Amino acid sequence: MMNRKKKYYLCLAFISFIVIAGIGTYLFIDSRNSRQEMDELASMAYSSLEQSDDAMEDSSAASSSDIDLNDSNTLASEATSEATIEETSEQTSNTSNIDIVSLQNVNPDIFAWINIPGTLIDYPIVQHPTDDTYYLSHGPEGMNSSHGCPFIESCDSISLQDFNTVVYGHNMNDGSMFAGLHKFEDKDFLESHREITISTADHEMSYRIFAAVMYSDTYIPYYYDDSVEADRLAFLDSLSTDCVSSRSIILDDEKVGADDHIITLSTCDRKLRDNRFIVVAVLKKIDGVDV
Template identity: 30%
Template sequence: MGRNVKKPVRRRGAKRQAERRGGRKKKRVVFDVVTTTILIVAICVFAFSLFQLVKMLIPYYSGGKEYDKLKDKAITIETTKDSEDTSEARFKVDFDVLLQENPDTVAWIRFDEPSIISYPVVKSADNKEYLTKTFTESDNKLGAIFMDMKNKSDFSDKNTMIYGHNMKIGGEMFSQLKEYEEESFYKEHPNFYIYTPDGKTRTYTVFSAAVVKDTADQYNLTYATDEAFESYLKMCKEDSAYDTGTEVNAQSQIVSLSTCTNVREDERFLLQGVLTATDGGED
């Protein structure tokens, strides 16, 4: 009779063990399914992020290559036999090549090395076309360096405004203008240069570097009198991050270079230089 009592106990114990094993197996299956699902989702997120990154970088790469090819075709740097220093070299621009490529060409702008700001300048009937179109008119977020539509193409205005993007990646276009927020950088590189189709090389010396609103008075290009222009220049110098000591007056001709700060949408970084030398040119 003892045996009859013990057998059901063993069966119940075996049943419980089987149920426990079945429960553990189900938990492992559920765990494996959840783990696999998470892994698949993670892979999908990574793949999508990688796709988005590549999609974002392609325009920078293709646009940069486009401008590199253009420089190879249109720019010649003549160095002396005694020095390979490009600061002592003669920088020459083939405007025939540029104008054939794009009739909107009005100039070439260059900063001293190691700056990579060295680009053709274009001008169109509005100030929007070249925001998303390169010099060769390819649709690209790099855009082009362009002159304000209200300015004269020969840089004869009191103030010539030029725009360019501040790229978040790559450093192309006007991205390096922001370096001029530091006075030490200005002291190392006080000048920039404008080359024009008439063969002239204009040297501009920085007199103001400021963060301004996109609606600031600095973007005014019309001055009724010499006094009004002098007041404008005084405002620019007062708003500058530092005093360069560079003199400007009613007879000055300036170039204003504008780019985004990438901090606030309504902010711009404005670097302004005054014409201090003109070399070359056609008689």
């Protein structure tokens, strides 16, 4: 009888080991594949910026080699070069430094790129045309992935000009996707890392964070209608009322109103499963120009 029990427990332990090892292997491979996928897209997204920097360096080197210090036209040439640089800057100031067009050749659902300094958040943002839940379980290239990809729902515009655009992302154990949002629970970190950049094919938008809130599970796009001013104001008020105050920070140096454009970055919390942690930022600049 004892031998039979011993064999049973040994068999159960072996099966448990196999299951745990299998799950661990799957999670490792899934995390690795997601990281590789994002690295490849990041390389593609920033390639135009790198090429532009290289071209400027080559142009600068060529210009320097052509200068004759004894030439009376040197000062005039320098002035012309500066004017050309200023003109080029003006021509490119209304375009994004991220190559969204190339990313859209990989997946047309990619419409923007988000970067938050001080975190690992440096990812494409997608919007599926028919299925708002698709990118909960698919990466930015459409492959099955538990990491998913930051996304907005079809109720929000890819122009990011709604009052409140909600961007969702997973809180992954490996620190990827929107896990980095939880860094903003630390007030010192929040106060020193308030800038968010979102680039589209046409524009580069700069946002300033004003709230990091352990929010309720209220479905924001359904509960608050962006087309109604009272709802816009109600959402802003809810940041200080519909929350876990001990894990929420609202900075009072940004006066955000119903006519502003904001983004709400939303992820889950490992302890408070019925809550969402959100980081909210207001649009400050488009292509370097104040709005």
